Amino acid sequence: MRLPFEITATDPGSRARRGSFLTAHGRIETPTFMTVGTRATVTGLDPADLREVGAQVLLGNTYHLMLRPGIELFRRVGIHRFMNWSGPVLTDSGGYQIFSMTGDRTMHERGARFRSYVDQRMHLLSPELSIEMQTAIGSDIMMVLDECIDSTSDEATTRAAMERTHRWALRSLAARTSESQALFAIVQGGVVPALREESAAFLTQQPFDGFAIGGLAVGDARAQREDVTALSAELLPRDRPRYLMGVGTPPDLVHAMGCGVDMFDCVLPTLLAWQGTAFTSTGRVKVTRAECGRSDAPLDAACACATCKQFSRSYLHHLFKCGEPLGSRLLSKHNLHHYLALMAEARAAIEAGGYAAWAKEKLAAIDRHEHAGGGRA
Ligand SMILES: [Zn+2]
Known part of the structure; x- marks a missing residue:
């Protein structure tokens, strides 16, 4: 195993767990929120900004980076x-981007x-x-290519995509050459519990x-998402990190x-920031609304970020x-700080054995x- 995962505390009132693992570019404290930097940048922020808001891991995207700047540069x-x-990087495989293309x-x-x-040429x-591209990128954690579908697809379509994802997972494993890069599989199966069980078992x-x-x-509703998350997490081994892709809101x-x-x-934290929406300790705030124009208060009085302290x-x-x-x-800095501070608070609550109450x-x-979904980066 390339990522010796250590669980240091579990919460008595829930299944929450506090852990850490070491990558080639540093230790990741879990639970963790990874900052989305699709094209090798978190829009508008530089690495010093990312350190300032407390980012541990960045997420890049194989599909976009393959098209530009391309494998030779990496x-x-x-x-x-x-x-x-200099910190850890995870790369998504490109499966979700292919799915999202119209x-x-x-x-x-x-x-x-x-x-x-980029150049209108056909690619396969x-x-x-x-895997070859992710190896060149040099991410600390690589993802297998998966076939994504709308979660409202019928069961036969969902099964076919899941089975192909399994075959592709085996091919990804066989294609891996790097000793220092970890590789994660992706459990699929839509919102069908039996398929989720089959996928996790395989x-x-x-x-x-x-x-x-x-x-x-x-395309799934929040209640469905919560049920599938709870079921899927339970089906995964205790001694390996579990990663919920592209989800979601603070709740x-x-x-x-x-x-x-x-x-x-x-x-969401960066996307909505560019649209003028802030996540705060009391819910979302749209700063373009007229009442914000009349307020000399900080965005979130309970927030310790540089934006809230200064403006x-x-x-x-x-x-x-x-x-x-x-x-x-x-x-963007405020929203990321908000998410990352939420994770730090959660880690402390698990350590104290009080996660459920927190x-x-x-x-x-x-x-x-807070009802919008998420979407993989
Ligand atoms: Zn703030």
Whole structure:
């Protein structure tokens, strides 16, 4: 196993667990939220900003990085040197991006054929090429290529995609060459409990370093997402990290940590920041609304981030109204700080044996205006 995973505390009132594992670029304390840096950048923020908000792990994307800047550059420098980030990096395989494409793409047993948005040429992304690309990128954790589908698909479609994901997982495992890079499998099966069980049973027989729960936040309702998360987490081995892909809102995270999920990523904190929405200790705040323009209070009085310590709601409102990029930058830093501080609080609550009570209190405070899903980066 490339990621010796150590569980240091478990919560008596839930399935939450506190752990850590060591990667080639540092230790990851779990539960952790991974900051989405799809194209080897977290939009508008540099590595010093990311350190400041408490980011531990960055998430890059194989599909986008393969199209631009391409494999040759990464063979030469690797992502850490390229973007000057010395901490751990996880790369998603590209499966979700292929699924999200509206244009020219077809799925085959060999891989996914699609047209590049960069040069309009046709490409074939196979499980083997995804691993080759992730090996060149030099991520600390690689993901297998999976076939993603809408979670509202019928059972036959869901089963076919799941079975192909299993075959591709075995091919990914066989294609791995690097000793220092971990590889995670992705449990699929939509919202059908029997398929989730079958998928977990198949994949956990194989020597993967961790297991992800995929196929959620793609059309499913919150209650469905919570049920599938709880079921899937329970089916995964205790001694390996569990990663819930692309989910979600702070309440989603609080719920999933209580099910024993260790790793998360989601575009929401940065995506919504660029649209003028902040996550706060009392729910979401839209800074473009008129009342923010009249408020000299910080965005969130309970937040310790640099944005909240230095600037008022009226200033942020002004920056957004003027289309000044500083507004989005300040909000991105706040939102990431909010997510990462939530994770730090959760880790402390698990260590103290009080996660269940903490989660209940947290949900009561933030569970308003929180119904949107997520989406894999
Ligand atoms: Zn703040």
